[in-house]
Amino acid sequence: MVQKKNAVIVGGGTSKFGVRQAHLLDMFQEAAKACSDDIPALKPADIDGLIVCTTMAGRHSSALNTAPLVVHRLGLKPTSICIRLDTLCAGSNSGIIVAKGLVESGIAEVILVTGAEKVYMPQRWETNYTQLMVNDHDWDSAMGLGVPPPFFAMIAKMHMKRYRTTKEQMAHVSVANYNYGTTNPKGHFSGRTLTLQEALEARIIADPFGLYDCCPLSDGASAVIIASEERAKELSDRPLVYIRGTGQHATHSMSAGWPGETLAEWPHLKKAGEVAYKNAQLTPKDIDVAQVHDCFSISEIIEMEELGFCKKGEGGDYVASGAINLDGELPVNTDGGLISVGHPFGASGARQSIEICKQLQGRAINQVKNAEFGLAHNLSGTCAQHTVVIYGKEPVE
Amino acid sequence: MSDIKEVKIVGTPALEGTYISEMDMWPFECQEFNRIYPFYENLREGKFTTTKCQKCGHIAYPPGVICPKCWSEELEWVELPQRAKVVTFTETQAGAPIGFELPLIMAWLDFGKDSPLKQLLARIVNCAEGELKEGDEVKFIVFNVPSHPIDVKKETKICDRVYYAFEPVK
Ligand SMILES: [Zn+2]
Numbered sequence: 001m002v003q004k005k006n007a008v009i010v011g012g013g014t015s016k017f018g019v020r021q022a023h024l025l026d027m028f029q030e031a032a033k034a035c036s037d038d039i040p041a042l043k044p045a046d047i048d049g050l051i052v053c054t055t056m057a058g059r060h061s062s063a064l065n066t067a068p069l070v071v072h073r074l075g076l077k078p079t080s081i082c083i084r085l086d087t088l089c090a091g092s093n094s095g096i097i098v099a100k101g102l103v104e105s106g107i108a109e110v111i112l113v114t115g116a117e118k119v120y121m122p123q124r125w126e127t128n129y130t131q132l133m134v135n136d137h138d139w140d141s142a143m144g145l146g147v148p149p150p151f152f153a154m155i156a157k158m159h160m161k162r163y164r165t166t167k168e169q170m171a172h173v174s175v176a177n178y179n180y181g182t183t184n185p186k187g188h189f190s191g192r193t194l195t196l197q198e199a200l201e202a203r204i205i206a207d208p209f210g211l212y213d214c215c216p217l218s219d220g221a222s223a224v225i226i227a228s229e230e231r232a233k234e235l236s237d238r239p240l241v242y243i244r245g246t247g248q249h250a251t252h253s254m255s256a257g258w259p260g261e262t263l264a265e266w267p268h269l270k271k272a273g274e275v276a277y278k279n280a281q282l283t284p285k286d287i288d289v290a291q292v293h294d295c296f297s298i299s300e301i302i303e304m305e306e307l308g309f310c311k312k313g314e315g316g317d318y319v320a321s322g323a324i325n326l327d328g329e330l331p332v333n334t335d336g337g338l339i340s341v342g343h344p345f346g347a348s349g350a351r352q353s354i355e356i357c358k359q360l361q362g363r364a365i366n367q368v369k370n371a372e373f374g375l376a377h378n379l380s381g382t383c384a385q386h387t388v389v390i391y392g393k394e395p396v397e
Numbered sequence: 398m399s400d401i402k403e404v405k406i407v408g409t410p411a412l413e414g415t416y417i418s419e420m421d422m423w424p425f426e427c428q429e430f431n432r433i434y435p436f437y438e439n440l441r442e443g444k445f446t447t448t449k450c451q452k453c454g455h456i457a458y459p460p461g462v463i464c465p466k467c468w469s470e471e472l473e474w475v476e477l478p479q480r481a482k483v484v485t486f487t488e489t490q491a492g493a494p495i496g497f498e499l500p501l502i503m504a505w506l507d508f509g510k511d512s513p514l515k516q517l518l519a520r521i522v523n524c525a526e527g528e529l530k531e532g533d534e535v536k537f538i539v540f541n542v543p544s545h546p547i548d549v550k551k552e553t554k555i556c557d558r559v560y561y562a563f564e565p566v567k
Contacts, residue, residue, distance in 0.1 A: 125495045132494050138424035139459050142560055143520040144501045146494035150487040151518070154505050157485045206487055255505075255518035256458040262484070263505060 006395040007103040007243045008232045009096070011038040012224030012354040015116075017342035018188040020219035024054070024061040024118040025073050031114055031221035031347070032074050034186075038354075039225055041235050044074060047225075049081040049111035051099055053091030053346040056117045057084070059130050070114065080108035086346070088134055089293065090248075090378035090387035091115045092222060093349025097246045097389065099226035109231050115346035116221030127217065135382050136254035145255075148295060149214055151382055153206035156298040159264040160208065162313070165301060167208055169316035171199035173297035174212040174339055176324050181336020183365050188218045188342030213297040218342030222350035224357070229395075241360045242395040244373075245280025247272040250385035269306040269379065269386040276375075276388035277308075281396050284308035288371040289359045290330060291352035293379045294337040300324075303377060304332075307388075326366055334359065334366040345380075349387065352376040356391050418545045422496060427556040429547060433460045435474055440559045445479050445537050447514070448472040456513035477514050479537035481506035481563065486521065486529055500526040506535065506563065523564040535563040 013034025015027045022030070036042050050067060058064040066084040070076075081102055087094040092115030102108040121127050131148075132141040145151060159165045178194035181187045194212055202210035225235070232240055249272035251259040259268050277283055284307060292307065294300040301315035309330055310318035318324075324332040335341060335355040338348060356374035358364040373392045379385065418425065426437035436459075439446040449456045450464035451471040458477070463470050486504035493501040502521040508514050521529060522538065544557045 128492060128494050129496075132422045136459075137422070140518055142422055142424060143518060143562070144422075144489075144493060144497045144503060145518060147492060149492075150489050150501075150503050153487045154485045154503075154518075157487075158505075161485075206489065254459060256514060256516065258516055 004104050005106060006229040007100040007226055008229055008240045009243060009353060009357045009391065010225040010227050010232045010236050011035065011238070011357060012222065012350060013038045014186050014222040014347065014351050014354065015220050016186050017218040017220035017344060017347075019120050022219065024057055024063060024116055025069060027116045027118070027219065027221035028070050028114060029073050031116065031223040032112070035112070035223035035225060039236055042225060044076055046110050046235065047076055047112045048079050049099070049102060049108040050076055050078040050083075051081065051095040051111060051113045052084045053086070053095045053113065053115035053349070054084065054117055055086050055088045055091065055134060055345050056119060056130065059133065060118050060121060076112070081111065087385060087387065088380040089295070089343070089345045090349055090380040090385060091346030092224070093353060093376055093378050093387045093389050094248065096224065096226055096243065096349065096353055097248060097387070100243045100246060103226060103228050110225060110227045110235070112223060113226055113350055114221065114223040115344070115348070115350050117219060117344035117346050119217045119219050119344060139254040139256070140382065145382065148382070149206040149209060152296040152298060153209055155263045155302070155383070156208050156296070158262050159298055159302065162262060162264050163316065165298070165316035168196070168200060169320045170208070170213055170297035170301065171196050172320045173294060173300045173324070174199045176319070177294055177333050177337040177339040178212065180334050180366050181340025184336045184341055187336050187340050188216050189336070189340045192340070209296060212339070215295050215338035215343045218344045220342060220344035220347050222347040222354065224350045224354055238361045239393060241357045241391050241393065243389060244282065244392045244396050245276045245278065245390045247275030247279065247388045248386070249275065253381070253384055255382070264302070265312075266302055266306045266383065266386070269303065272386035272388045273307045276390050279396070280390035280392065282373060282390060282392070286373050287330065287375050287390075288373055289334060289356065289368045290332045290375045290377070291335070291337065291355055292332060292377045294333055294339050295343065295379070297339070299379065300332065300337070307375070307377065326368065331366070331368045334364060334368065349376065349378050352378070353389060353391070360391055360393055416545050421543065421545070422494065423542045423558055423560060426558050427547065432462050436460050437559060439474065440539050440561055443539055445477045445561065446474050447477055449475040458514045458517075478508050478512045480566070481508045481517070481535055483529060483531055483533045483535060485531060488526055490526070502529060504529070504535070504563070520562040521564065522562045529565060534566040536566050538562055538564045
């Protein structure tokens with residue numbers, strides 16, 4: 001029997017995120033270029049598999065079967081896999097899960113996982129309108145559920161009611177992430193900083209959220225190389241970063257299927273985390289750095305709870321205690337997260353995984369000392385699905 | 398550019414007097430495009446219904462073609478409660494998807510322990526901004542939404558549509 005191979009993340013890069021004067025396919029090329037700059041030995045011919053992650057391509061760029069378009073623009077000739085994948089906000093971390101399986105099984109050796117979105121349209125209303133098509137259209141969208149803030153505002157209200165979470169605690173998430181992201185050259189809000197007072201005095205977007213509680217929608221692209229350990233050693237001299245364990249869990253599509261007792265409980269995330277920890281042979285205590293899906297400040301708070309970094313209901317205290325800061329117990333979203341870097345849906349997962357890769361290789365901008373294990377998490381849809389990927393400097397036994 | 402004939406700007410060719418069904422926010426409700434069309438026919442009679450499994454008894458929402466618990470195809474239509482309590486809600490004053498009136502009020506509803514449908518996100522209509530409170534009772538209401546054409550051989554048939562929301566019990 002053939003021994004299972006180990007899958008590693010070799011490196012990666014992103015385009016500039018933000019409101020871009022660029023086509024979707026331009027940004028796929030920018031991300032690939034940034035990825036090759038990060039892995040100088042990488043040549044297009046080394047890549048035998050391609051996983052393209054995008055949600056809006058079909059509608060906003062009239063590019064439904066996106067993978068061949070990316071093949072052509074990047075000059076690739078994939079032989080093992082060439083697919084487009086869509087799990088909305090979790091696109092490229094889902095792509096990494098698929099790539100891991102293909103590499104471990106020997107089907108592929110070097111896979112480019114790339115995600116991109118062209119979110120902004122010639123008229124702003126078109127972007128909001130498209131979001132009626134990314135929820136459960138005939139049920140929740142027909143109720144007016146399009147852009148996410150109203151839904152997550154209800155989640156926040158419920159968490160405030162049940163666990164006494166405060167607006168100020170939520171603001172600590174925004175402040176931490178803006179201040180991490182200020183040094184990220186590719187972020188939507190690069191160079192911006194935020195104080196607690198500014199966060200609390202910001203204009204209201206959807207009660208209780210002020211402007212800085214919400215991540216922006218962004219155009220952008222990201223690309224990573226997932227390879228076998230053997231090929232990774234040929235491509236780079238950097239320390240190897242192994243994909244130790246993954247978990248992905250969905251329980252419903254529309255609101256009627258919400259799995260929690262209330263909106264403040266996310267048992268489907270808890271489950272995805274438990275599966276990933278088990279596969280990674282780790283516990284929450286082992287994680288040194290995390291990238292979690294801070295689409296809203298409240299999301300990061302609930303994710304701290306459900307991923308086991310603090311007790312249920314204590315997420316607000318946890319983030320306000322400074323635990324998520326660089327000198328804290330668990331630095332979180334050290335590249336700025338969705339709140340500062342922005343959120344081009346399909347590109348966000350790989351962007352998070354690149355940051356974890358850099359942290360574990362000791363070359364992040366906001367470097368966590370001696371980081372051995374890192375976790376990336378996305379929620380997608382109307383909090384319908386959760387995706388967790390855990391990395392480490394050693395493979396699982 | 399000189400040899401390109403100047404043409405009248407026609408915009409989106411498909412918009413020339415036609416309706417783009419794939420672009421709106423309402424379901425395809427007619428029998429030709431939906432096997433759960435009885436849901437919409439029941440709406441027209443003011444009934445809020447879904448499918449119940451005759452094999453295992455599970456009541457699903459939304460209605461389906463198979464039971465999501467046991468995958469049986471033996472389903473029957475049953476009525477759901479039409480009154481619920483507001484657990485929490487949100488009022489959108491700006492940035493609602495085009496086509497929805499402001500304020501767009503959405504509420505998380507609780508139908509009670511005995512209801513097969515426990516929780517639902519729903520739009521609250523006939524309600525002024527600032528009027529709704531947590532704990533308020535709301536009731537089911539049906540209204541007309543835009544119809545769309547379908548091709549039936551060489552003819553065009555118009556499919557009328559309805560949808561539902563909830564309104565405060567006053
Ligand atoms: Zn059944």
